[in-house]
Amino acid sequence: xxxxVSHGSVARRSIATPVLLGLLLVAFALVALAAGSKPFNQTxxxxxxxxxxxxxxxxxxxxxxxxxxxxxxxAGLGGYVAAWTTIKPMMKGLSMPGLPDWLMQTEIPYxxxxxxxxxxxxxxxxxFGSVLMRLSGIAASIATFAMLAMVNSIYxxxxxxxxxxxxxxxxxxxxxxxxxxxxxxIAVFAAWAYGISRHGLxxxxxxxxxxxxxxxxxxxxxxxxxxxxxxGAIMGMGGALYAHSIGIVTPDTFYLGLTFITLSMLVxxxxxxxxxxxxxxxxxxxxxxxxxxxxxxxxxxTTTFALPGGxxxxxLGVVMILILMFRPAGIMGNRDLSLPAxxxxxTKGLQSPKT
Amino acid sequence: MGSLLQVIFDALSLGSLYALGALGIxxxxxxxxxxxxxxxxxxxxxxxxxxxxxxxxxxxxxxxxLPWFLLIPFVLAIGAGLSVASEAVVFRRxxxxxxxxxxxxxxxxxxxxxxxxxxxxxSRPKSISLLPSLSQPxxxxxxxxxxxxxxTIAVTMVVLFxxxxxxxxxxxxxxxxxxxENFTMARMLGVRANRVIMGAFALSGALAAAIALILGSxxxxxxIMMGANVMLMAFIATVxxxxxxxxxxxxxGFLLGAIAxxxxxxxxxxxxxxxxxxxxxxxxxxxxxxxxxxxxxxGTRERV
Numbered sequence: 242x243x244x245x246v247s248h249g250s251v252a253r254r255s256i257a258t259p260v261l262l263g264l265l266l267v268a269f270a271l272v273a274l275a276a277g278s279k280p281f282n283q284t285x286x287x288x289x290x291x292x293x294x295x296x297x298x299x300x301x302x303x304x305x306x307x308x309x310x311x312x313x314x315x316a317g318l319g320g321y322v323a324a325w326t327t328i329k330p331m332m333k334g335l336s337m338p339g340l341p342d343w344l345m346q347t348e349i350p351y352x353x354x355x356x357x358x359x360x361x362x363x364x365x366x367x368x369f370g371s372v373l374m375r376l377s378g379i380a381a382s383i384a385t386f387a388m389l390a391m392v393n394s395i396y397x398x399x400x401x402x403x404x405x406x407x408x409x410x411x412x413x414x415x416x417x418x419x420x421x422x423x424x425x426x427i428a429v430f431a432a433w434a435y436g437i438s439r440h441g442l443x444x445x446x447x448x449x450x451x452x453x454x455x456x457x458x459x460x461x462x463x464x465x466x467x468x469x470x471x472x473g474a475i476m477g478m479g480g481a482l483y484a485h486s487i488g489i490v491t492p493d494t495f496y497l498g499l500t501f502i503t504l505s506m507l508v509x510x511x512x513x514x515x516x517x518x519x520x521x522x523x524x525x526x527x528x529x530x531x532x533x534x535x536x537x538x539x540x541x542x543t544t545t546f547a548l549p550g551g552x553x554x555x556x557l558g559v560v561m562i563l564i565l566m567f568r569p570a571g572i573m574g575n576r577d578l579s580l581p582a583x584x585x586x587x588t589k590g591l592q593s594p595k596t
Numbered sequence: 597m598g599s600l601l602q603v604i605f606d607a608l609s610l611g612s613l614y615a616l617g618a619l620g621i622x623x624x625x626x627x628x629x630x631x632x633x634x635x636x637x638x639x640x641x642x643x644x645x646x647x648x649x650x651x652x653x654x655x656x657x658x659x660x661x662l663p664w665f666l667l668i669p670f671v672l673a674i675g676a677g678l679s680v681a682s683e684a685v686v687f688r689r690x691x692x693x694x695x696x697x698x699x700x701x702x703x704x705x706x707x708x709x710x711x712x713x714x715x716x717x718x719s720r721p722k723s724i725s726l727l728p729s730l731s732q733p734x735x736x737x738x739x740x741x742x743x744x745x746x747x748t749i750a751v752t753m754v755v756l757f758x759x760x761x762x763x764x765x766x767x768x769x770x771x772x773x774x775x776x777e778n779f780t781m782a783r784m785l786g787v788r789a790n791r792v793i794m795g796a797f798a799l800s801g802a803l804a805a806a807i808a809l810i811l812g813s814x815x816x817x818x819x820i821m822m823g824a825n826v827m828l829m830a831f832i833a834t835v836x837x838x839x840x841x842x843x844x845x846x847x848x849g850f851l852l853g854a855i856a857x858x859x860x861x862x863x864x865x866x867x868x869x870x871x872x873x874x875x876x877x878x879x880x881x882x883x884x885x886x887x888x889x890x891x892x893x894x895g896t897r898e899r900v
Contacts, residue, residue, distance in 0.1 A: 308696045310703075372880050375887045379631055379695055380839060383831045384883065390828050391876035398869035497824075501707050508700055551715035558708035565701045566689050 251437045258577040259433040262519045263426050266292065269523075270422045282418060283486075284530060289421035290483050291522045294503045295510075296428040297475030299518035301468045302507060304441055306448035307378050310500055311369075311385030314392040315473040317495030318365055319358030319480030321396065324409045324490050326354045332411040339401025351415050355424065355481040362477020363470050370469035374462045389500065396492040406492060414488040424482055428475050432515055440467045501554075502529075505561040511571020516578040521571065525557065532556050601739040603861055609745040611853025612752035613807055617830030618837065618845035619759070620803035626776030626840050627796045630687060631699045634706035636827030637713075638678050638801055642808035643818045644713050645674040646724065655722035655818065672805045678709075679801025680794055687797075713820045721819040726812040748810050755806065756846060759799075763842075768795060776840065825872075829856075832879050838889030848890060852879075 266289065273285035298312050325333075325340060326349050333345055349357070373384050396403045403409070415421075435441045444464040447454040455461060484490045502525075510521020538547035564571065617635070624632050646667075648658035659670055686705050690698045730747060733740040763769035768791075774782040775792045783789050804823070811822055830845075833852050837844025855878055859871045867874075882890075 306696065308699060369880075372884055376835075376883060377887070379629075379699070380835045380883075380887070380889070382696070382699060383631065383835050384880070386828065387832050387876045387879060391873045394873045394876070395870060398873075501703065504700065505704065549715050551711040554711040555708050555715070558704040558711070561704040562686060562701055562708070565693075565697055565704070569693055569697050 255433065255437055255577070255579070257579045258516060259430050261578045261580075262429050262516060265519070265523070266422060266425055266429070270418050273418055282416070284526075285418055286416075286421050286486050288522060288526045289418070289425040290479055290486060291503065291506060291526060292425040292519055293421075293428045293479035293482065294476060294499070295506045295518045295522050296425075296432045296515070297472045297479060298503055298507055299512060299515060300432050300435055300472035300475060301465075302472075303512045303514070303518065304436060304444045304448065304468050305465050307465065308382045308504075309385040310382060310504070311387075311389040311392075312472060312476050313495050313500045313503065314389045315362040315366055315476035316480030316483065316499070317392060317396060317490075317492065318362045319355075319477030320484040320490045320495060321403060321409075322358035322361050322477070323351070323354045323481035323484035324412055325402075326357060327351060327413055327485070328409070328411040336404045336407075336409055336411075337402050339399075351413060351481075351485045352420065354485075355478045358481035359474040359478040362480070363474035366470045366473025367466070370466045370473070374465040374469060389496070393492050393496050403492065408489040408491045410489050412484050412488050412490065415482075415485045421482060421486070424478060428479070429515070429519065431471070431475065432518075435468070435471050436515060440464055444468055502557070505557055507571075508561055509564050509571060511573035511575065513570055513575030514573050514577045516576070517571045517573035520573055524572065525560075528560065529553060529557065599739070601737055602741065603857060605739070605741050605745050605749070606860075607854040607857035608850070609748045609853075610857055611850035612748050613810060613826055613849075614829045614833055614852050615846045615849030616752055616755065616803050616807050617826045618833035618849040619756075619842060620800040620807075621827075621830050622834050622837070622840065622842050622845035623796045623800045623803075625834065626842065627772065627779065627793050628687070628691065629695045629698070630690075630702060631695065631831070632800070633699065633703040633827075634682060634709060635800070635804055635830070636823030637706040637709040638675055638682075638804040639808045639811070639823030639826065640713060640818075640820050641678055641709055642671050642675040642805040643724075643726075643812045643822065644717055644820075645671060646726065646812075647717065647722065647818060649716040651716075651718040655724050657724065668809065671809055672802045675803075675805025675808065676798040676801040679797045679804065683793060683797040710820055717818075717820065719820055721817045723816055724812060724818050725816060726809070730813050744810070744813055748814075751806065751810075755803070759842075768792075772796060829875075832876070836879060836882055836889055838891045841889070841891045844889060844891035 269285055269288065273282055276282075294313075294316060297315075298309065301307070301312065302309055325337070325344055326347050328336075328348075330346055330348060333340060369388050373381050373388065376384055397406050399405070436445075443454065443459045444461075444467075446457070447459050447461045447464055451461065480495065483494075506521040506525045507518055508521070509525055510519070511517025532548070532553040535548045536550060536553060538545045568574075617639075621632055621635055624630050646657065646659045648656040650656050659667070662670060682705055686701060687698065690701055730742075730744040733742050734746065735741075763773055771782065771787045771792050772795060774785070775787055775789070779789070782792075807826055808823070811826065812818065815822070829852055830849065833848035834845045836851070837846070837848035852875060856871060856875050859874050860868060863871065863874065
């Protein structure tokens with residue numbers, strides 16, 4: 242597994258996937274640039290942020306097979322790092338007077354705050370993960386839910402450093418789409434690199450055949466922990482950028498709503514593959530935009546036809562249940578996007594020794 | 597003395613809520629390995645069944661005007677009905693899938709129910725007066741205990757003993773326990789799967805409705821998120837108690853209630869807002885030492 246030659250060939254064989262996904266994202270960015278309207282720009286930024294979250298979630302959930310309801314907590318940790326480090330010191334003093342002095346005086350650019358957020362979230366992923374990864378699958382899932390609630394409860398009540406449930410305003414808003422595109426590309430390539438690393442392969446072996454993997458010397462809790470920390474870092478980065486995209490954070494921004502949307506994107510796309518994670522975001526974002534548009538009201542002739550509020554979430558939930566019922570492996574199944582010619586030669590290469 | 601008694605009653609009544617919730621989740625987990633994330637939303641839906649749909653701030657009481665001896669069975673029936681319907685419409689199709697898939701499906705179903713309530717009733721909490729005669733305090737040994745607390749504890753005890761007798765003494769209960777232990781084997785020995793699973797869902801839904809009645813009369817409000825907190829604690833109780841163990845779930849529910857109440861008393865006032873965070877922290881500590889839970893059920897242990 243750790244043999245450099247074989248590892249290199251895995252990388253060469255699978256590099257098409259992140260490259261294709263990256264090109265898809267770049268294409269979205271160019272469309273946004275061509276359209277040039279402000280709300281559309283914001284929509285594209287939102288899609289890139291969801292890509293970061295869902296890819297971050299996939300690094301753990303997809304590779305380990307353990308569902309996590311708690312990853313949005315890491316995004317929340319990251320979002321508050323952005324609030325702590327990028328708001329002007331004067332404004333911070335008003336909304337969060339309890340911050341230590343050195344943090345109060347800190348004012349760093351958004352990209353540095355995103356990096357710091359990734360590190361902070363990774364640290365907490367390491368702390369929580371070293372306990373949670375000892376649990377079996379289902380129990381671990383529920384415990385991640387408890388982790389989410391715990392983080393939410395702390396951030397909703399610690400008013401001197403998080404302003405409790407009121408919004409923290411004054412985070413510099415970044416309106417250009419490029420930083421979000423770059424971050425989404427970083428997330429996709431990091432997820433791919435992890436997936437083909439020895440740790441990623443070991444974890445997937447443990448997901449599919451736990452007994453055989455353990456017997457082959459895979460330390461399952463440790464393999465899960467590595468994935469948990471990496472995915473926590475990606476979520477933290479995404480959370481900080483999310484804060485920069487809207488300029489405010491509240492604890493409930495990073496709670497059940499976002500958890501539900503990111504999980505449904507992962508499930509609909511297919512949690513078995515990185516392509517599934519990215520395509521799930523693109524497909525469901527389109528659906529959500531359509532439902533939002535219908536909720537806002539469409540004029541047909543002289544009458545305005547509008548769906549009542551809440552239909553968007555109900556629609557998402559129903560789609561998610563139907564996909565789970567009829568295509569439990571998601572739209573992508575467990576396949577990844579790859580170049581057709583390459584895939585064909587690969588199959589041939591596998592078959593030829595037999596004939 | 598009085599204040600100690602007060603603490604004991606607080607702990608028992610909070611623990612009762614958690615235990616009833618944990619029981620509802622463990623019953624379904626036992627027969628079909630489903631972690632039912634929609635449970636909390638069944639609780640909320642049972643309360644809203646008392647109101648007439650409207651997005652106005654003032655609640656229009658509808659079924660809530662029934663006399664108590666009709667109101668209680670009505671709410672229980674709504675909870676059981678909704679729960680059975682969710683089995684028939686959604687979960688039945690997931691029997692053969694793995695637990696993780698079912699869990700996400702239930703999460704999605706919970707969202708559908710919650711936003712359906714939001715569509716009908718809006719997200720604003722509404723004040724209702726449900727069984728108002730229960731909020732008067734009673735004096736016991738110098739402590740003023742709300743009558744509702746005593747009734748909550750008494751009802752929980754009755755439910756627990758009733759359920760134990762039902763599971764141990766009746767044929768249906770025996771079938772249910774057999775199904776929880778080894779579903780395939782039980783089916784081969786003539787246990788009718790659909791009946792047992794339907795029964796578990798009906799019982800679980802009725803338990804959710806019982807929680808809804810207690811919460812509704814305790815807080816005097818109906819809120820689409822009202823089931824979320826109890827459900828989370830109930831989940832944690834099932835994990836601590838050992839997944840699939842009914843006794844473990846009940847025990848852990850009471851334990852969580854006791855921890856939360858004691859924390860409320862001993863924590864300094866500044867830290868009281870973080871009570872739940874401390875409880876979750878305590879849970880994580882328990883799991884370090886007993887990752888399989890306090891009482892782990894046979895047949896649910898993962899072998900690797």
